[in-house]
Amino acid sequence: MQVNIPLKKTVDNSYDITIDELSKHHFDTKVAIVTNPKVAGLHLGYLLSKISAKELYIITVPDGEEYKNQKSVDTILESLFNHRFNRKSLLIAFGGGVIGDMTGYVSSIYQRGIDFIQIPTTLLSQVDASVGGKTGMNNSYGKNLVGAFHQPRGVYIDPRFLSTLASREFGAGVAEIVKMAVTFNKEFFEFLESADLTTPSILQEAIKQAVQTKADVVSQDEKEHGIRAALNYGHTFGHVIESETKYKKYLHGEAVAIGMVMANDTSVKMGIMSEDEALRVKNLLEKYNLPVTYSISDVDSFYEAFFLDKKSSDSSITFILPVGLGDVKITDECERGLITDVLKRFGKN
Ligand SMILES: NC(=O)c1ccc[n+]([C@@H]2O[C@H](COP(=O)([O-])OP(=O)(O)OC[C@H]3O[C@@H](n4cnc5c(N)ncnc54)[C@H](O)[C@@H]3O)[C@@H](O)[C@H]2O)c1
Numbered sequence: 001m002q003v004n005i006p007l008k009k010t011v012d013n014s015y016d017i018t019i020d021e022l023s024k025h026h027f028d029t030k031v032a033i034v035t036n037p038k039v040a041g042l043h044l045g046y047l048l049s050k051i052s053a054k055e056l057y058i059i060t061v062p063d064g065e066e067y068k069n070q071k072s073v074d075t076i077l078e079s080l081f082n083h084r085f086n087r088k089s090l091l092i093a094f095g096g097g098v099i100g101d102m103t104g105y106v107s108s109i110y111q112r113g114i115d116f117i118q119i120p121t122t123l124l125s126q127v128d129a130s131v132g133g134k135t136g137m138n139n140s141y142g143k144n145l146v147g148a149f150h151q152p153r154g155v156y157i158d159p160r161f162l163s164t165l166a167s168r169e170f171g172a173g174v175a176e177i178v179k180m181a182v183t184f185n186k187e188f189f190e191f192l193e194s195a196d197l198t199t200p201s202i203l204q205e206a207i208k209q210a211v212q213t214k215a216d217v218v219s220q221d222e223k224e225h226g227i228r229a230a231l232n233y234g235h236t237f238g239h240v241i242e243s244e245t246k247y248k249k250y251l252h253g254e255a256v257a258i259g260m261v262m263a264n265d266t267s268v269k270m271g272i273m274s275e276d277e278a279l280r281v282k283n284l285l286e287k288y289n290l291p292v293t294y295s296i297s298d299v300d301s302f303y304e305a306f307f308l309d310k311k312s313s314d315s316s317i318t319f320i321l322p323v324g325l326g327d328v329k330i331t332d333e334c335e336r337g338l339i340t341d342v343l344k345r346f347g348k349n
Pocket residue numbers: 036038039042063064065068095096097098099101121122123124125128129130131132133134135144161162163164165166169172252
């Protein structure tokens with residue numbers, strides 16, 4: 001015997017991403033702003049001058065990637081239960097990617113899913129993490145291994161928050177901007193080469209183009225069955241660098257910058273990117289003081305660590321390799337010898 005549940009349906013998860021000074025919003029429902037003490041200290045006053053609600057609560061969790069965990073998720077959940085949030089209530093993620101990912105995750109599980117809004121405050125979260133609905137947290141097995149796809153109801157990007165960002169954090173965001181340009185948009189890459197992102201109007205244009213690029217990719221492949229994986233360019237190498245340096249030496253975006261240079265070297269060796277193109281990417285990263293070299297102490301253990309990557313399987317590793325500028329190839333057919341050759345020479349020429 002068989003019973004069929006007809007569940008074929010079209011879901012419209014579309015939403016707008018506004019890049020501008022935050023306008024005033026009133027919500028006729030219970031709202032919780034989830035943030036951390038640092039962001040709250042710097043910008044909560046401004047946010048509260050713009051956001052009002054029938055009932056408004058502030059939930060803070062400790063600052064840092066090490067707190068993107070179950071304990072912080074429980075803190076947020078408990079507060080929602082205590083304040084009797086219901087399925088019409090709304091969460092607002094107010095902070096960098098850590099706050100955004102966790103708030104999104106909680107909103108995906110609280111009473112099986114409620115709405116949330118992203119108000120990202122770092123460059124990395126404005127151009128990347130707040131867009132596309134990947135939510136999650138870390139656990140002892142690794143980063144972002146628990147989570148859900150849950151799209152926000154809207155994203156409000158106000159570049160004014162970036163005025164208080166530390167310069168290394170700014171650079172980490174630039175790395176993700178460069179990532180979007182190299183993989184998908186040659187014109188955008190050329191714009192970045194001639195631009196000075198420390199000029200506010202130019203930065204706003206770059207944020208818009210990065211977000212547009214990511215939005216186009218996500219709308220083609222929301223759940224990363226194909227092309228969205230290209231946004232992991234630089235990450236396969238970068239994750240190993242982060243893990244080898246115990247997440248202490250480099251910010252994520254900095255490790256990705258080195259990883260992009262490694263991926264480019266691989267593309268050059270495969271003949272799908274010219275040396276000149278690879279040099280242009282390196283120069284652009286260096287312009288924002290991003291690291292582009294790394295000393296590999298043991299090439300074989302570096303290679304073995306690729307297998308821990310989420311995109312890899314037991315027997316193959318997925319590499320995201322640029323094809324010139326503005327195009328990309330996702331492949332799990334790179335020979336071990338080719339990669340270790342690139343790694344052996346890395347930083348030595
Ligand atoms: N969901 C996605 O698609 C996606 C994509 C990329 C990265 N991520 C996740 O994003 C996280 C990294 O995000 P991040 O780089 O924003 O890190 P983060 O959230 O830790 O923020 C970096 C630091 O900047 C501080 N900060 C935030 N806004 C500030 C401001 N306006 N002024 C001064 N300081 C400010 C934060 O408190 C923190 O100390 C990682 O956990 C990563 O996994 C998610």
